[in-house]
Amino acid sequence: MNTTATMPVEIPASINRPCDDCGQLVASETIVVFGHDLTAGLPVCCETCFDAREKREIEQQKKREAAKRESEWERIVAKHYRATDVENPDFNSALWRALAHWSIDDGWLGIIGPAGHCKTRTLALLIRRHIFAGRPAEWTTASRFQWAAQREFDDHEGPEARRWLHRWKSTGLLIFDDLGKQRWTDTVESHFFDLVDTRLAHERPIWWTANTHPEDMIAAKQLTKDRGAPIVGRLLEASRIVDLSIQQQLPL
Numbered sequence: 303m304n305t306t307a308t309m310p311v312e313i314p315a316s317i318n319r320p321c322d323d324c325g326q327l328v329a330s331e332t333i334v335v336f337g338h339d340l341t342a343g344l345p346v347c348c349e350t351c352f353d354a355r356e357k358r359e360i361e362q363q364k365k366r367e368a369a370k371r372e373s374e375w376e377r378i379v380a381k382h383y384r385a386t387d388v389e390n391p392d393f394n395s396a397l398w399r400a401l402a403h404w405s406i407d408d409g410w411l412g413i414i415g416p417a418g419h420c421k422t423r424t425l426a427l428l429i430r431r432h433i434f435a436g437r438p439a440e441w442t443t444a445s446r447f448q449w450a451a452q453r454e455f456d457d458h459e460g461p462e463a464r465r466w467l468h469r470w471k472s473t474g475l476l477i478f479d480d481l482g483k484q485r486w487t488d489t490v491e492s493h494f495f496d497l498v499d500t501r502l503a504h505e506r507p508i509w510w511t512a513n514t515h516p517e518d519m520i521a522a523k524q525l526t527k528d529r530g531a532p533i534v535g536r537l538l539e540a541s542r543i544v545d546l547s548i549q550q551q552l553p554l
Contacts, residue, residue: 323351371434378433378441383426394420404428406437406475411509412537415546421511425477428509432475439475444484451493467493471500481512486524495529498536
């Protein structure tokens with residue numbers, strides 16, 4: 303004999319319920335089990351309010367994304383560079399006009415010239431557009447890179463140093479500011495060679511600044527013969543060089 307109990311489920315029926323947002327009556331299906339309407343507590347939304355909710359969610363998502371990218375911009379770029387004003391009379395407007403449309407798709411970029419010519423500020427403006435497009439980027443100075451290279455195996459700072467060395471190699475775009483101001487120890491030079499070689503192999507651009515032309519670093523024997531020439535060769539071959547001591551370089 304079949305003893306399986308049959309759950310008393312009533313045939314779904316339609317009932318008008320008020321929209322949670324505007325109060326307009328909306329036809330809703332009911333499902334009743336053991337005399338209880340299982341749909342009684344479900345949200346009710348008319349078509350007009352549903353579209354409005356969806357639009358609000360899209361706008362809120364856009365605001366969340368904008369806030370996230372603003373936060374990333376603040377993390378990566380120092381405050382005084384974020385405050386760069388292209389209308390300031392002391393700003394190098396010629397350099398900015400020449401590079402304003404440079405993007406990661408244009409590849410590597412090197413800006414060479416003495417201090418005070420807005421090299422770093424220009425890169426700060428360029429990377430902002432890159433970050434707000436939702437693309438990954440990192441920023442390091444020569445001194446910070448030296449710190450990481452020399453602390454790689456430090457008992458306390460080693461894990462953080464290794465994390466940054468990895469991030470600088472793997473991020474989509476890297477800004478390397480003040481190339482040449484690091485002390486070219488064997489360890490630093492080795493890590494920099496690895497950085498350049500890895501990013502070239504994976505087509506990940508570096509946008510860099512330097513006060514001194516990289517070739518002069520070899521002439522001054524800041525770099526070793528074995529690694530120095532390949533480092534400089536790769537940098538110059540891969541990068542679009544803007545040498546501010548050569549006026550004909552502008553505009554690009």
